[in-house]
Structure formats: C-alpha cells, structure tokens
Amino acid sequence: MATNGTARRSTRRPTRLAAIGVSALVTGSLLAGCADDGGSDSDTGRASDGDITLNVGLFGTFGFQEAGLYEEYEKLNPGVRIEQSVVERNENYxxxxxxxxxxxxxxxxxxxxxxxxxxxVTATQADKFVDLGGQEGVDQGDWFDWKWQQGTTADGRTIALGTDIGPMAICYRKDHFEAAGLPTERAEVSKLWAGDWEKYLETGEAFMADGPDDVAWVDSASGLYSAAISSSESRYYDEDGEVVYKDNPDVRAAWDIATAAAEAGMTDRHEQFTPPWDKxxxxxxxxxxxxxxxxxxYIQDKGGDKSADLWDVADAPRPGNWGGSFLGVPETAKNKEEAAKFVAWLTAPEQQAKLFEERGxxxxxxxxxxxxxxxxxTHDYFGDAPIGEIFARAAQDIxxxxxxxxDxxxxxxxxxxxxxxxEQKGLSPEDAWQEAVKAVDNALDE
Incomplete structure (x- = not known):
C-alpha cells in the first residue's frame, strides 16, 4: 500500500468487524499486527502431513490465513502445506x-x-529473487502498470508481485458536520473539496468557526501530509533516480497544506497509530x-459501537495511494518452483477479490x-457507504x-x-523545513 512507515489494518469483511490487516503508509515507523516479532503462526488446524511445506515470511497481518486462502490452496494442491512466520513491525522485518x-x-x-x-530491493537485491514475470498464471495486464513496474527491475525482471494498494478517501463524522452546518450526504461532502486540498482546508476553517468547540477538523498534520503527498504527481526522486525533494514543488505544496492546518489549530495534534490517537x-x-x-x-475497531453509523466515506480531494505490498520468492527458497506457483495464485485477481471481501x-x-x-x-459501520465503488474509482486515477x-x-x-x-512545538513552517532537511541529509549520509 513509499512510506513514512507502515501499519497493517483491514476489515474482516467490508460490512463486519474490523481486524488488523492491510499495509499502509503512515507517518511513523509503526507496523501493527497480531503476531510477536519473529514469531511463528502455524497453528492453523490443517493437516501436517504434506509432502511440501511452503514457508511464508510476512510482517504485520496480511490476512491471507484469516481469509482462508492458505486452506483453499492446500485443498487445490494436495500434499502442500503452508506455514507463515510473522514479524510484527516492518522496521524489524x-x-x-x-x-x-x-x-x-x-x-x-x-x-x-x-x-x-x-x-x-529491485535496485540492489534483484539477483536474490526469482523472476516471476514468466510464471504460469501471471499476466502483467492484471495489475495496474505502475504497481507492476514497482516490482520490476530496470532490465525487466519482475521479482515481486503486488498484493494490495491503498486508494484514498476522506472519512468524516456526520454528527460533527451537521453540528457545524455542513452537508452530511457523501456526494455533497465530496463536492466541498473536489480536486483541491486547499478547499479541504477552507472547509476546515468553516468547521472550526461553527463546529463543536471540543472537536478538531483533522486528526493530525503528519497524516494530512502523507495524504497530500500521496496524491501528488511526484515526490522525492526524479526519473534519473536523483533525490529532488528539496526543490520539488509537489513536496512543498503537501508541506504547506499540512503546516497550514497545524498553524491554524485545525489538528487534534496526535501521532497516528498511538494510544492517544486511538482514544x-x-x-x-x-x-x-x-x-x-x-x-x-481501524476506525471501526477503535471507534467501537458508540461510533457506529456516525462515520461516512467521501472522495478525497485528489486520488492517491497510501499503502501496498509485494510477494517475492528468494532464489535460495527450498521449494522455489512451488513457491512461485503459490505466489502467482495468491496474487491473482480472484484471490485479491476474496481477500478484500474477507479482510478489506x-x-x-x-x-x-x-x-x-x-x-x-458496502460497509454498514459507515452508513452502508459503497466502499467498493468509492475506492475503485479512486484507484483508477492514482x-x-x-x-x-x-523514500x-x-x-x-x-x-x-x-x-x-x-504542530507540537510551534516552530514556523520554514524553520521546521530546515530542520527536516538537515534530518534527511544526515539520514541519507549514514
């Protein structure tokens, strides 16, 4: 679902209780899942007498096992058993x-x-992975071209196949919008900021003027930055692989949106995926x-029953992608051929649809x-919002x-x-930018 960090979140079904599941780009090096770091998650209740055991190394919880896809593959391929090991945080994985x-x-x-x-990985580790581009059952046309290319080397070897992506919307509280005199129907809400993050801030200004005194417009400035940069045409590198963030107007535009919200007091000032943010x-x-x-x-999980049907889903100001992962087969894999066959099956459109239905x-x-x-x-927690339609529309224009x-x-x-x-210390946007540049330069020099 490049990233400021990662977290995996998903729904069990689009209309049911949320569980931990899909990869994300979040501001912070978090990746929350259900397994202990390095722990094995092999207690699946399936037969243990297979001729081939495929070991799958993951971070967080992708949801493959929970969606029943391992079990389905085993039934289709007698003699194959699948076991997964999971490291909770990508920063460790x-x-x-x-x-x-x-x-x-x-x-x-x-x-x-x-x-x-x-x-x-594609630039420095490609020789360590199997080329999956010619694997039976793999059709490049099944993926978005940009997603396929992300897992493909400069010389055309596809070393990893895409799983999920993170098309964006804006989730909003209908009760708070009503209190502020703003429209609450998702189509009308989408029109408030259509095509422009500046309009999103303008709507926020109206909300802060007329909305509940104890409610902020947006959760965090860093999350807003991640969303804005994810919907831009460019970010930190150019086509020649050169780092260009310092002079890239798209980066500064996203920075300006986020810092303007922070300076105007529109944010709730919480870091995403922390206990205060959850609360x-x-x-x-x-x-x-x-x-x-x-x-x-994640919203359903943390919002709980008391927030059911208070949230809804509108289009984002601009389509963007915030999240996504890949699966590859190392050349040293014990069961290389069977593993490549399994990855081709697991990432095929039919299985991706099942994973969405079961896990989100x-x-x-x-x-x-x-x-x-x-x-x-649809999603009943969000007022039966047509989430398939909303996110598919966003995905087509990423x-x-x-x-x-x-990145x-x-x-x-x-x-x-x-x-x-x-947001937290009251630095001016320009001073904070200079601090960020120093931090980036130091990190890239390490």
Whole structure:
C-alpha cells in the first residue's frame, strides 16, 4: 500500500468487524499486527502431513490465513502445506530480510516486501529473487502498470508481485458536520473539496468557526501530509533516480497544506497509530481523517459501537495511494518452483477479490473490481457507504509516482519529524523545513 512507515489494518469483511490487516503508509515507523516479532503462526488446524511445506515470511497481518486462502490452496494442491512466520513491525522485518539476503540463509520460500522498500530491493537485491514475470498464471495486464513496474527491475525482471494498494478517501463524522452546518450526504461532502486540498482546508476553517468547540477538523498534520503527498504527481526522486525533494514543488505544496492546518489549530495534534490517537478516535474529538481503504477497519475497531453509523466515506480531494505490498520468492527458497506457483495464485485477481471481501485489503488488480465482492461492497459501520465503488474509482486515477530506495527515510523526516515540529512545538513552517532537511541529509549520509 513509499512510506513514512507502515501499519497493517483491514476489515474482516467490508460490512463486519474490523481486524488488523492491510499495509499502509503512515507517518511513523509503526507496523501493527497480531503476531510477536519473529514469531511463528502455524497453528492453523490443517493437516501436517504434506509432502511440501511452503514457508511464508510476512510482517504485520496480511490476512491471507484469516481469509482462508492458505486452506483453499492446500485443498487445490494436495500434499502442500503452508506455514507463515510473522514479524510484527516492518522496521524489524526489513533489516532482518536484508541480512538474510546478504547471507543467502534463513529465508522463507515466500518473502513479503513493503512498498517503502520495493525500490531498494529491485535496485540492489534483484539477483536474490526469482523472476516471476514468466510464471504460469501471471499476466502483467492484471495489475495496474505502475504497481507492476514497482516490482520490476530496470532490465525487466519482475521479482515481486503486488498484493494490495491503498486508494484514498476522506472519512468524516456526520454528527460533527451537521453540528457545524455542513452537508452530511457523501456526494455533497465530496463536492466541498473536489480536486483541491486547499478547499479541504477552507472547509476546515468553516468547521472550526461553527463546529463543536471540543472537536478538531483533522486528526493530525503528519497524516494530512502523507495524504497530500500521496496524491501528488511526484515526490522525492526524479526519473534519473536523483533525490529532488528539496526543490520539488509537489513536496512543498503537501508541506504547506499540512503546516497550514497545524498553524491554524485545525489538528487534534496526535501521532497516528498511538494510544492517544486511538482514544481520540473513540471519543470523536476530530471530524475528518485521510482514509485509505485499509483505514476503515481501524476506525471501526477503535471507534467501537458508540461510533457506529456516525462515520461516512467521501472522495478525497485528489486520488492517491497510501499503502501496498509485494510477494517475492528468494532464489535460495527450498521449494522455489512451488513457491512461485503459490505466489502467482495468491496474487491473482480472484484471490485479491476474496481477500478484500474477507479482510478489506484493496486489490492491486483492476480486473477484480468488476467482481461482486468488490463492485457491490458496502460497509454498514459507515452508513452502508459503497466502499467498493468509492475506492475503485479512486484507484483508477492514482498518479504514477517514482518511488526511490530511501523514500521511507525521507518521508519519515519530512512528514513526521518536520511537520510535527510545527504542530507540537510551534516552530514556523520554514524553520521546521530546515530542520527536516538537515534530518534527511544526515539520514541519507549514514
């Protein structure tokens, strides 16, 4: 679902209780899942007498097992058993993956790669992975071109196949909008800021003037920055692979949106995916937040029963992508051929649609958008919002961005460290920008 950090969130079904599930780009190096770091999650209740055991190395909770996809594959392929090991946080998982790739040991048959790291993997580790582009059952046309290209090397080797993406919307509290005299129907709400993050801020100004005194317009400035930069045409690298964030007007535009919200007191001043942020969501102390598809489950989980049907989903000011992951097969995999076959099956449009239906991971395969599981999906917690339609529409217009090898480092220091200096410490946007630049430069020199 490049990244400032990662968290995996999903719904169990689009219309049911949220569980932890899909990958995300969040401001902060968080990746919340259900397993202990390095722990094995093999207590599946399935037979243990298979001739081949495929080991799958993941971070967070992708939801494959919970959606029943492992069990289905085992039934279709007698003699194959699937076991997964899960590291909870990508900040721990990825360095471990690099170490094992360097030593050619300790690797699973299938390894996940987060979008924040895919550029570095394709640039520096491609020879350690199987080329899946010619694998039977793999059709490049099943994926968005930009998603396929992210897992493909400069010389055309596709070393990882895309799982989910994070098309964006805006989630909003209908009760708070009504109290502020703003429209509450999602179509009318979408019109308030259509095509322009500046209009989103203007609506926020109206809300702050007439809305409840104890409710902020948006949850956090850093989250707003992540959303704005994710919907831009460019970000931190140019086509030649050069770092250009300092002079990129798209980066400064996203920075200006986020810091303007912070300076105007529109934010609830919480860091995303922390206990205070969770509590604020439960208490309803902010009216909107940028909402990739995977965020719905998190809102339901933390908002609880008392917030049911108070939230709704509108279009984002501009389409963008905030999240996504990949699966690859190391060359040293014990069961390389079977693993490649399994990855091809697991990432096919049919399975991506099933994963969305069961867990809320939004597919990176547009062909799945025509299936009833996606096209007809609604979410009763969000007023029966047509989430399949909303997120499919957003996904079709996601801009193609260049993701560089150090995107995560740059984004963390701009979005989290820099923007939060304005929000938390009252630094001027210009002073905070200079601090962020220093932090990025130091990190890139390490």
């Amino acid at each position: 990825y360095p471990q993956l690099l170490t094992r790739l360097a030593s050619n040991s300790g690797l699973a048959d299938v390894q996940a790669v987060e979008v924040a790291n895919i550029a570095e 604020a969501m439960n208490n309803g102390t902010f009216a909107t937040l940028s909402c990739p598809a995977w965020m719905l489950g 991971s939004f597919p990176s395969a547009p062909a799945s958008y025509e299936t009833p599981a996606v096209a007809d999906a 801009p193609t961005q260049i993701i560089g090898p150090k 995560q480092i740059i984004a963390e220091n701009i979005g989290r460290s820099g923007v939060r200096q304005v």
